[in-house]
Amino acid sequence: FGPSTAPPSAHARKPLISGNWKLNPQTKEEALTLARGIASAITDSTPDVDVALFVPYVFIESTMSVVGGKLSVGAEGVCPHSNGAYTGGISTSMIKSIGVDWVLAGHSERREIFGETDYYINAQCLKILDEGMSVMLCIGESLAEFEADLAGSVCATQLKKGLKGVRKEDLDRVAIAYEPVWAIGTGKVATPEIAQSVHAKCRDILAGMYDRETANMIRILYGGSVTPDSIDDLMAMPDIDGALVGGASLDINKFGRIVNFNKAGSLAPAN
Numbered sequence: 589f590g591p592s593t594a595p596p597s598a599h600a601r602k603p604l605i606s607g608n609w610k611l612n613p614q615t616k617e618e619a620l621t622l623a624r625g626i627a628s629a630i631t632d633s634t635p636d637v638d639v640a641l642f643v644p645y646v647f648i649e650s651t652m653s654v655v656g657g658k659l660s661v662g663a664e665g666v667c668p669h670s671n672g673a674y675t676g677g678i679s680t681s682m683i684k685s686i687g688v689d690w691v692l693a694g695h696s697e698r699r700e701i702f703g704e705t706d707y708y709i710n711a712q713c714l715k716i717l718d719e720g721m722s723v724m725l726c727i728g729e730s731l732a733e734f735e736a737d738l739a740g741s742v743c744a745t746q747l748k749k750g751l752k753g754v755r756k757e758d759l760d761r762v763a764i765a766y767e768p769v770w771a772i773g774t775g776k777v778a779t780p781e782i783a784q785s786v787h788a789k790c791r792d793i794l795a796g797m798y799d800r801e802t803a804n805m806i807r808i809l810y811g812g813s814v815t816p817d818s819i820d821d822l823m824a825m826p827d828i829d830g831a832l833v834g835g836a837s838l839d840i841n842k843f844g845r846i847v848n849f850n851k852a853g854s855l856a857p858a859n
């Protein structure tokens with residue numbers, strides 16, 4: 589690998605559209621209805637895209653059983669310890685043994701509500717990768733940090749600390765989700781231009797941590813109030829490689845439309 593002179597947009601990064609159900613839905617029946625509906629929205633005319641759903645642990649296996657292999661079913665988090673006296677913990681071995689291949693780490697709700705630190709998140713990332721699974725590392729700044737023009741430096745810190753010790757050869761199993769905290773669940777989606785600007789900065793940071801060629805291979809997703817109305821223009825941006833969708837992933841029609849995005853943007857004819 590040497591420095592590349594090619595622009596990031598010249599690299600073929602397969603889009604990844606993911607949903608994060610968080611603490612929803614409340615019953616297995618609802619979960620399976622939702623999962624079946626989302627799977628049925630992935631058709632032959634869907635763009636060439638990877639789809640992943642991060643679901644509560646208790647629904648993982650049953651969700652896998654109804655989606656017909658059309659999408660990956662991942663875990664919303666994991667305990668970085670291997671085994672032992674960690675009440676309530678779920679280990680990487682446990683989820684790997686039921687076929688999980690994607691795991692979220694560093695979501696702002698885990699950072700803020702559950703007090704997970706960059707150190708803990710880094711331990712999760714390393715454990716997930718050691719186990720042979722893929723990790724989606726979430727990063728993003730608060731509203732105050734955004735208004736102080738600190739988005740780039742906050743993301744730099746979270747990327748460097750979250751990926752500390754991650755080997756270059758494991759980065760094909762890493763995706764980054766840039767989620768400005770001020771856009772999560774608020775209806776305030778970042779403009780495509782703002783998101784693109786931070787994504788490009790994140791890619792530069794990754795290039796500094798590894799090298800440009802490697803950075804150009806890493807998928808960087810946007811998350812924060814993504815809806816059918818915003819997905820096309822976000823996906824038209826050169827450094828936005830997908831989305832991490834919260835609220836809209838609980839709605840079959842909305843998430844189905846998001847999966848069937850139009851990379852040419854909202855002004856282009858529909859697929």
Ligand SMILES: O=C[C@H](O)COP(=O)(O)O
Pocket residue numbers: 608695767771772773774775811812813814832833834835836
């Ligand atoms: O993980 C997903 C993000 O927190 C975005 O959630 P949201 O789409 O409800 O804003």
